Amino acid sequence: MMNAPVSHDIPLPLPAPAAFLKVLLVVSFIAHILFVNLMVGGTLLTLFYEWRGRANRKWDRVAFEIARTVTVNKSLAVVLGVAPLLLINVLYTVWFYSSNALTGTAWIMIIPLVIAAFLLTYLHQYSWERLRDHKAIHLSIVAGAAALFLMVPLIFLVNINLMLFPERWLEVHGFFSALALPNVFPRYFHFLLASIAVTAIFLVGWASRKGCGLHVLVEDQGGLLRKEFYSICLVASAAQFLIGPVVLMTLPSQGLSFGLLISISCGVALAIPALLLIWKEIQRPETFSKGRYASIVLLLFGTVLFMASGRHLYRETALRPHQEAMRIKTEQYQAAVESAKKAKPSFAALDAGASAGRGKKLFQTCSACHALDHRVVGPPLFEIARIYAGNPSGIVAWAKAPGKKRPDFPQMPAMSPMFSDSDLLEIANYILDSANRGAL
Amino acid sequence: MDFPVFHLDFLGNRLLIALIAILHTVINHPLAVGGLPLIALMEWWGHRKDDPRWDRTAKKILFVFFIITTSFGALTGVGIWLSTSLVNPTAIGSLIRVFFWAWFTEWIVFVTEVCLILAYYLTWDRWSGILKGRHIRFGFLLAGASWATMAIIVAILSFMMDTGNWLTDRSLLSAVLNPVYLPQLSFRTPLAMVMAGAAALFILAFESRKNPLRDEAVKLVCRWMLAWSPFLAAGSYWYWRVIPKSMVANMSTALTTQAFTAWYDLVLFILLWSIAFLVAFAGLGAWKPKWVWRPAMIIPFFVLAALLADFERAREFIRKPYAIANYLYANGFRKDDYPLLQSEGILKYATFASIHSVTPENRVLAGREVFVLACTRCHTVGGVNSIVSKLKTMYGACPWNEDAISSYLASIHQARSFMPPFPGNEAERKALASYLVSLQTRGDFIQGAQTIGINPGLTQ
Numbered sequence: 001m002m003n004a005p006v007s008h009d010i011p012l013p014l015p016a017p018a019a020f021l022k023v024l025l026v027v028s029f030i031a032h033i034l035f036v037n038l039m040v041g042g043t044l045l046t047l048f049y050e051w052r053g054r055a056n057r058k059w060d061r062v063a064f065e066i067a068r069t070v071t072v073n074k075s076l077a078v079v080l081g082v083a084p085l086l087l088i089n090v091l092y093t094v095w096f097y098s099s100n101a102l103t104g105t106a107w108i109m110i111i112p113l114v115i116a117a118f119l120l121t122y123l124h125q126y127s128w129e130r131l132r133d134h135k136a137i138h139l140s141i142v143a144g145a146a147a148l149f150l151m152v153p154l155i156f157l158v159n160i161n162l163m164l165f166p167e168r169w170l171e172v173h174g175f176f177s178a179l180a181l182p183n184v185f186p187r188y189f190h191f192l193l194a195s196i197a198v199t200a201i202f203l204v205g206w207a208s209r210k211g212c213g214l215h216v217l218v219e220d221q222g223g224l225l226r227k228e229f230y231s232i233c234l235v236a237s238a239a240q241f242l243i244g245p246v247v248l249m250t251l252p253s254q255g256l257s258f259g260l261l262i263s264i265s266c267g268v269a270l271a272i273p274a275l276l277l278i279w280k281e282i283q284r285p286e287t288f289s290k291g292r293y294a295s296i297v298l299l300l301f302g303t304v305l306f307m308a309s310g311r312h313l314y315r316e317t318a319l320r321p322h323q324e325a326m327r328i329k330t331e332q333y334q335a336a337v338e339s340a341k342k343a344k345p346s347f348a349a350l351d352a353g354a355s356a357g358r359g360k361k362l363f364q365t366c367s368a369c370h371a372l373d374h375r376v377v378g379p380p381l382f383e384i385a386r387i388y389a390g391n392p393s394g395i396v397a398w399a400k401a402p403g404k405k406r407p408d409f410p411q412m413p414a415m416s417p418m419f420s421d422s423d424l425l426e427i428a429n430y431i432l433d434s435a436n437r438g439a440l
Numbered sequence: 441m442d443f444p445v446f447h448l449d450f451l452g453n454r455l456l457i458a459l460i461a462i463l464h465t466v467i468n469h470p471l472a473v474g475g476l477p478l479i480a481l482m483e484w485w486g487h488r489k490d491d492p493r494w495d496r497t498a499k500k501i502l503f504v505f506f507i508i509t510t511s512f513g514a515l516t517g518v519g520i521w522l523s524t525s526l527v528n529p530t531a532i533g534s535l536i537r538v539f540f541w542a543w544f545t546e547w548i549v550f551v552t553e554v555c556l557i558l559a560y561y562l563t564w565d566r567w568s569g570i571l572k573g574r575h576i577r578f579g580f581l582l583a584g585a586s587w588a589t590m591a592i593i594v595a596i597l598s599f600m601m602d603t604g605n606w607l608t609d610r611s612l613l614s615a616v617l618n619p620v621y622l623p624q625l626s627f628r629t630p631l632a633m634v635m636a637g638a639a640a641l642f643i644l645a646f647e648s649r650k651n652p653l654r655d656e657a658v659k660l661v662c663r664w665m666l667a668w669s670p671f672l673a674a675g676s677y678w679y680w681r682v683i684p685k686s687m688v689a690n691m692s693t694a695l696t697t698q699a700f701t702a703w704y705d706l707v708l709f710i711l712l713w714s715i716a717f718l719v720a721f722a723g724l725g726a727w728k729p730k731w732v733w734r735p736a737m738i739i740p741f742f743v744l745a746a747l748l749a750d751f752e753r754a755r756e757f758i759r760k761p762y763a764i765a766n767y768l769y770a771n772g773f774r775k776d777d778y779p780l781l782q783s784e785g786i787l788k789y790a791t792f793a794s795i796h797s798v799t800p801e802n803r804v805l806a807g808r809e810v811f812v813l814a815c816t817r818c819h820t821v822g823g824v825n826s827i828v829s830k831l832k833t834m835y836g837a838c839p840w841n842e843d844a845i846s847s848y849l850a851s852i853h854q855a856r857s858f859m860p861p862f863p864g865n866e867a868e869r870k871a872l873a874s875y876l877v878s879l880q881t882r883g884d885f886i887q888g889a890q891t892i893g894i895n896p897g898l899t900q
C-alpha cells in the first residue's frame with residue numbers, strides 16, 4: 001500500500017450493483033477461458049498429432065479433425081472474451097487501464113498477433129491437401145500459429161496479474177519487467193496444463209458423436225485413441241497437483257484469505273474423484289459410457305468453477321484497501337470540484353463590468369497572435385492600424401471572415417462565432433487607439 | 441490524469457486509433473453488414489433458378505468474406521477498444537459506464553452473429569437439397585444479426601458526437617436516442633450495402649471471363665448496388681445536414697471557420713461525385729455487363745472506402761474538442777473539473793505525474809509534465825501532428841517568445857476551436873510555454889508509460 005498510487009475513480013455510477021456484475025464476470029470468464037483452453041490446447045495437439053502423422057496417416061487424420069474444432073473454438077474464444085473484458089473494464093477501471101498502459105506495447109500487439117494466428121490457422125486448415133507433400137512447410141504453419149497462441153494468453157495474464165499489485169507499479173518498465181513478477185510463470189503453466197487437459201477431455205466427448213470425423217478413428221483398435229485422450233487429460237491434471245501449490249506459494253500474500261483457501265480446496269476435492277474415474281476409463285478403453293463421461297466432465301467443471309471463484313476472491317482481497325483509498329480520495333476531489341464550480345465568476349459578471357476596459361479585455365483573445373510592434377502569429381498592430389486607419393469596420397469585416405493575404409503567415413481563424421459585431425467593433429477601436437498611443 | 445500516460449511519440453496516439461478504426465469499418469461494413477445479405481440473396485437466387493453455379497459463386501465470395509471478417513474484422517473491433525483504453529482511458533471508461541447494457545446487448549448479438557456465420561459457412565455443403573431453404577433463412581438471420589451489431593455500436597458513436605439530453609437526465613435511453621443516431625444509421629446501412637456490392641465486384645474481377653456466370657453475377661451485383669444507391673444518397677444527405685447542427689451543439693465557436701466551410705463543401709463535392717460515379721458504373725454493369733472492363737471492377741470499392749474514411753474523419757472532426765460532447769474533453773479532462781483545475785492546477789491532482797507544483801527551478805520540467813497531460817493525446821513532440829512543427833509554422837525561425845506563447849495558450853480554444861481550452865492554471869501555462877520555447881533549441885522525445893513506466897518522483 002505504501003507506495004501504491006491512488007487514482008480518482010471515474011465519477012459515474014456502476015450500471016448495476018457491483019455484486020451482480022462480479023457474478024457475471026466470473027461466469028462469463030469461465031465460458032471464455034474454456035474456449036481459450038480449447039483453442040490453445042487444440043492447436044498444440046494438432047501440432048503433436050500432425051508431427052506423429054508423418055509416419056502414419058492415421059495420426060495425420062486425427063490432427064486434421066482436431067484442427068477443424070480449432071477453427072470454430074478460436075472464434076468463440078474471442079467473442080466470449082468480450083463480456084469479461086467489458087466487466088473488468090467497468091468494475092476495476094482504474095487498475096486495469098493502468099496495467100494496460102504500463103504494458104501498452106504488448107497490450108496493443110494482441111491485435112496483430114491474434115489476427116496472424118487466425119490467418120495461419122485458416123491457412124493451415126485449408127492447405128492440408130495442397131501441402132500434403134510438403135509436410136515441413138505445413139507443420140511450420142501450425143507451429144507458427146501455436147507459438148502465437150502461446151504468446152497471447154501470456155500478455156493477458158501479465159495484465160490481469162499486474163493490476164492486482166499497484167504497489168509494484170513503480171518498478172515496472174514495460175511488459176518484460178511486468179512479466180518478471182514472481183507469480184506470472186507458475187500461473188501461466190497452470191493455464192497451459194489446464195488447456196491440454198480441457199482439450200483432451202473435450203475430444204473424448206467430441207469423438208463420441210456419430211457424425212464426427214474423429215468417431216471412426218476413435219472406435220478403431222478398441223478405443224486406443226480414446227484411451228490416449230483420457231491419458232493426456234489424466235497426466236496434465238495430475239501435474240496440476242505439482243504446479244498448483246507453486247502457484248499458491250508464489251502468490252503475494254496481500255490477496256490471500258480463508259475464503260480463497262476453502263474455494264481452492266473444494267476444487268481439489270472435486271478433481272481427485274474425477275481423476276480416479278478417468279483412470280478407470282483408461283482401464284476399459286473399448287466401451288464408452290455417456291453417463292461416466294458426464295460425471296467426469298461435471299466434476300472437472302466443478303473444479304474449474306471453484307478455481308475461478310478462488311481467483312476472483314484473491315483479486316477482491318488484494319484490491320480492497322486500494323478501492324477504499326480511492327473512494328476516499330474521489331469523494332474529496334469531487335467535493336473540491338463542486339465548490340470550485342460554485343466559486344467560478346460567471347461570464348455575466350464579466351459583462352456587467354463592461355465599460356472602458358471592455359475592448360482591452362476582449363482583445364486578449366487577439367493578443368494570442370497580435371502584438372503592438374512585432375510579429376507574433378499575425379502582423380503587429382502598427383501594421384494593422386496602417387491598413388485600417390479610420391476604418392474600424394474594416395477590421396470587423398476581416399475578423400469575421402479573414403482572408404489569406406500574407407503568404408508566409410498561417411491562416412487566421414474566424415472570430416465571428418465568439419464575438420458579436422459590436423464586440424468586434426470595440427476591439428477594432430481599441431486596436432486603432434492603442435496603435436495611435438503606441439501602447440496597449 | 442488518473443492513469444499512467446501511454447504515448448507514441450512518432451506515430452501519435454490518435455493515428456493509432458484511427459488506423460485500427462478505419463480498417464475495421466472498411467472491412468466490417470462491406471463484408472459483414474452488407475455482404476451477408478448479398479450472399480444470402482445470391483444463394484436464394486441460385487436456389488430459385490435451380491442453378492448450382494450461383495451457389496458455387498456465392499460460396500466462393502463467402503469464403504473470402506468469412507476469412508477476413510473473422511480475423512481482421514473481429515479483431516480490429518476489439519482493437520478499437522484496446523487502443524482507446526490506452527490512449528484515452530477516461531473516455532472509454534466513462535462510455536462503458538454509460539453504455540454498459542448497450543455494449544452487453546451488443547455482445548450477445550455479436551456472439552450470435554459469430555455462431556451463425558460459423559454455422560452458415562461450415563454447413564453450406566451439408567445443408568443442401570431439402571435443407572437448402574433452411575440454410576438460406578439462416579443466411580438472412582445472420583444478416584440481421586450483423587446489422588444489429590452495427591446499429592448498436594453506431595448509437596455509441598453518435599453519442600460521442602452529440603450527447604443530447606443525457607447531460608441533464610443521465611439515462612441510457614436518452615444517450616441512445618441522441619440526435620445524430622438515426623441520420624448516421626441511415627447513412628451507414630445503405631453504404632454498407634453498396635460497398636458489399638463493390639467488394640463482390642472486386643472478387644468477380646478475378647473470375648475468368650470464360651465463366652458464363654460471371655457476367656450474370658456482375659449484373660445481379662450491379663442491380664443490388666443500384667437499388668441501394670437512392671437510399672445512400674438520401675441517408676448521406678440527411679447525415680450531412682445534421683453535422684453543422686451538432687457542431688453548434690458541441691462547440692461554442694468556429695462554425696464558420698474557413699477550414700470547416702472549405703471542408704464541408706469538399707465533403708459535398710466528394711459525396712456527389714462518388715455517388716454519381718457509382719450509379720454510372722452500376723448502371724453500366726446492370727445493363728451491359730460485358731462492357732465493364734475487368735480491372736476497373738476493383739475501383740468502386742476504393743471509391744467507397746475513401747468515402748467512408750472521409751465520413752469517419754467527419755465524425756472525429758465534429759467531436760472535437762470533446763471526446764464525449766459537452767462532458768469530457770479529448771485531452772481526458774472533464775468539463776466539470778475545469779474550474780478547479782484552472783485555479784489549482786492539473787499537476788496537483790495528477791496521480792502519476794512526477795512533479796506536483798511549478799517552482800522557479802522546475803519550470804521547464806513541470807512544463808513538460810503539463811504537456812504530457814494536456815497535449816499528448818493529440819500532439820507529439822516531433823512525429824505526427826508535431827508541436828515543434830506547429831510552432832515553427834506559427835512563429836518561424838526567430839526566437840520564440842514565452843509570453844506570446846503563453847497568451848496563445850490562454851485562448852487556444854478560441855484560436856483553434858478543435859482544441860480544448862487549456863486545463864491548468866496560470867503558473868502551469870507559463871511553465872508549458874517555457875517548455876515549448878525550450879524545444880526550439882533543445883528538442884525532446886517523450887516516452888510513454890509503456891516504456892519508461894511511472895516516473896519515480898511520484899509522491900501522492
